[in-house]
C-alpha cells in the first residue's frame with residue numbers, strides 16, 4: 090500500500106484545521122474531534138484513530154499543527170506507552186474502553202512495575218494477584234511509580250503463579266487507581282521534586298476483564314511497554330517544532346491546556362533538566378563570556394559532538410526502520426547515549442557556572458535551573474532501565490555475547506529475594 | 518539558534534551504495550588481508566602496484582570523485598567515504614587518501630580548467646600518483662600554518678623550504694605544494710604549485726612512521742622552479758575545502774577501522790577461555806564491548822552526516838568536518854586501546870594483528886589536526902555563526 094504524498098497530506102491537514110480548529114473550543118471537545126479525524130495520532134492504525142502514517146508524514150502533520158498553533162492530543166506521561174501496549178496486546182474491548190480517553194487526556198496513567206525488591210530485575214515482582222470469583226485481588230507494594238498521584242489507571246505487573254519459573258508466573262493488568270485498596274504515598278527525590286511514589290495494595294481489586302494478554306504471559310506484555318519506553322529515551326527530539334511560536338496563544342483551549350500542564354504534567358517539569366539541557370549550554374557559554382575559556386570550549390565541543398552524534402544515530406535507526414531494513418545496532422543504543430549526553434552536559438554547565446554551581450534556587454544560575462540540571466541528571470541512567478542493564482542488553486542481544494549466569498531458575502517460590510521495606514515518604 | 522546544523526540528509530545509504538560497499542569489501546578481503554598489510558608495510562613504496570591498477574581498472578576507485586570529463590566516475594563524497602570506510606576496515610596500504618582524495622580535490626578546487634584537464638585523467642586512471650604537500654615541520658594543521666615562501670621570479674615561482682608529513686611523498690609522481698606569498702598571513706596569499714619530484718633542488722626522505730601502513734615523507738625544496746596551478750594568492754578557500762574533505766574522508770576510514778577492531782575483539786572474547794568460561798561471559802568485558810559499540814556507532818553517524826553535508830554543499834561543512842574528525846579520532850583510539858586490553862598479552866605481541874589498527878588509529882588521530890584542535894575549530898565556526906545570527910536579530914525591528 091503506497092502512502093499519500095507529503096504535499097497532499099499537508100494540504101489535507103491544513104484544510105481540515107482551517108475548518109475545525111478553534112481556540113475557543115473546550116480542550117476535551119477539541120481532542121475528541123481530533124481523535125475522530127485521525128489527525129491526532131496519524132502514526133496509529135487506521136482502525137484505531139490513526140492513519141498508519143510513517144514518521145516523516147507524521148512530522149509533516151505536526152508541523153502543520155504548529156503553523157496554526159493548534160493543540161494536539163494528550164501525549165504526556167506514560168499514556169502513550171500504555172496505548173502502545175494496549176494496541177499490541179489488548180482486546181477490542183480494552184481498546185474501546187481506553188484508547189480514546191488516553192488521547193483526550195481524560196485519563197491519566199502510571200506504570201506499576203518496579204518494587205522495593207525488584208527494579209532492574211523486574212521479573213522478580215512479588216506483588217500478587219489472586220483470582221477470587223469475578224475479580225483479581227491485589228496485595229503488595231510498588232515503588233518509584235511516577236505520577237501515581239495523578240493517575241486513575243495503572244499498568245500493573247503482578248505475580249499470579251508462585252510455582253512457575255520467575256518469568257512465567259507474571260500477569261499484566263490494568264488497575265483502577267481510585268479505590269480504597271490503593272494507597273499512594275509521594276516520595277521526595279534528591280532534586281526536591283516528588284514525582285514518584287510508593288503504592289501499597291491492600292486487597293485492591295482488578296476486574297476480571299482487565300487482564301491484558303494471557304495469564305502467566307505478563308512478562309511478554311511488559312517487554313512491549315519497556316521497548317517503547319526505551320525507544321522514547323533515544324534522544325530524538327519530539328517532532329514538534331516551534332514554527333508557530335509567534336502565534337498568540339489566546340483562547341479558552343489554551344487556558345485549559347495550561348491547567349493540564351500545571352497539574353497532571355507537573356511531575357515532568359524537571360525532565361528536560363535531567364536530560365542535561367544541551368540547548369542551554371551554548372547560549373549560556375556565549376552570554377556569560379565563559380566561551381573565552383578554552384577549557385569551556387573543549388568540553389562544550391565534546392558535548393555537542395556527543396549529543397549531535399546521538400541524534401543522528403537515532404535518525405539512522407529511524408530511517409532504517411522506515412525502509413524496512415533489519416534493525417541495526419544503532420536502534421538499541423539511544424538510552425545509553427542519552428546518559429552520556431546528560432552527564433557531559435552537567436559537566437559543561439558546572440564549568441560555565443564556576444562557583445555559582447554551588448548555589449540553587451533563585452541564588453543559583455539561570456534561576457535555579459542549573460542546580461536542577463545537576464541534581465536531576467543522575468536519574469537518566471537509572472530510570473527506565475539502568476545503564477548497566479542497557480549494556481547487558483546490548484552485549485547479549487546485539488553483540489551476541491553469553492548471557493549472565495542465572496541463580497533464579499526453578500519455581501519462583503524458591504528464588505532468593507529481598508526483604509521488603511517501607512521508605513520514609515515525602516511527609517515523614 | 519541553528520543547532521545542530523541540519524542538512525537534507527538521508528540517514529541511510531541507497532541500494533546502489535550498499536552494493537558498491539559490498540563490491541569494495543569483497544575486493545579488499547581478497548587483496549588486503551593482514552598478511553598483505555604486513556608485507557607491504559615493510560616495503561618503501563608501501564603499496565602494491567598491481568592492486569592499485571586493479572583498484573583503478575576494475576573498481577574505478579582511483580577516480581571516484583573526479584569529474585567524468587576528466588576521466589573519473591563523478592561520484593560524491595558519500596561514495597568516497599564508503600570506500601574509505603572499507604579501506605579502513607581492511608587497513609589497505611595504498612595512496613588513495615594522498616592521490617584520489619587530497620590531490621584530486623586540491624586540483625579540482627584550485628587549479629585552472631586547463632591544468633585540471635592535464636592532471637586529473639592520469640590520476641583518475643591510477644597511472645599517476647599525486648600528493649599534496651601542505652604541513653610543515655612544526656606539524657601545525659590547517660592552512661594558516663603554511664609558511665613555505667613562493668618567490669616570484671621573472672615569469673615563474675621558486676620554492677624554498679621544507680614540507681613534512683607528506684603522505685606517500687616518496688612514491689608520488691606529482692607533488693602539489695601549498696606555499697605562501699611572502700608577507701601574507703592566514704588563508705590569504707596562498708597558492709598551489711606543481712613540482713616534479715625529480716626537479717632540481719627537490720630532496721625527498723622517507724620518514725620513519727609509528728604507523729608503517731601509511732608512508733610519509735619529508736621534502737626539501739631548495740630553490741625549486743614550480744608551476745603555478747590556478748590563480749596566484751587565491752588557493753586559500755580551495756585548500757580549506759580540500760582539508761575538510763580529507764578530514765571527513767579520514768573520519769570515515771577511522772570508523773571502518775574501529776568497527777573492524779570491535780568485531781575482531783568480540784570474536785576473540787568469545788573463543789578465549791579463562792576460569793572455565795569464555796571471557797565474553799564476564800560482565801566487565803560485556804560492558805566494555807557495549808560501550809565500544811556505542812562509541813563506534815556515534816562516530817559513524819557523525820562521519821556519515823558530514824559526508825552528506827559536503828555533498829549537499831552545506832555551509833556547515835567545516836563545522837561538521839571537524840566534528841566528525843574529532844569524534845572518529847576519539848572513538849577509534851578508544852576502541853584500539855580496548856581491543857589490545859581485551860586481547861590480553863597476545864594483544865601486545867607483534868604477531869597478533871590488533872596493533873596494526875592501533876597504529877593506524879594513533880596516526881590518524883593526529884593527522885590533519887588532533888581532536889583538541891578540531892574541537893577548537895568547530896567551536897570557532899560556531900561562535901562566528903552565533904554572533905552573526907544574534908547581530909542579524911538585533912538589527913531587526915522588534
Ligand SMILES: Cc1cc2nc3c(=O)[nH]c(=O)nc-3n(C[C@H](O)[C@H](O)[C@H](O)COP(=O)(O)OP(=O)(O)OC[C@H]3O[C@@H](n4cnc5c(N)ncnc54)[C@H](O)[C@@H]3O)c2cc1C
Nearest residue numbers: 200202203207208209233234235468471472473474475477
Ligand atoms: C526518576 C525515576 C522514575 C521512575 N519511574 C518509574 C515508574 O514510573 N514506574 C516504575 O515501575 N519504575 C520507575 N522507576 C524505577 C526504575 O525503573 C528502577 O529504579 C530501575 O530499573 C533500577 O531498579 P532499582 O532501583 O531496584 O535498582 P537495582 O536494580 O537494585 O540496581 C542497583 C544497582 O545495581 C545494578 N545492577 C542491577 N542488576 C544488575 C545486573 N544484572 N548487572 C549489573 N548491574 C546490575 C544497577 O545498574 C544499579 O547500578 C523510576 C526510577 C526513577 C529514578
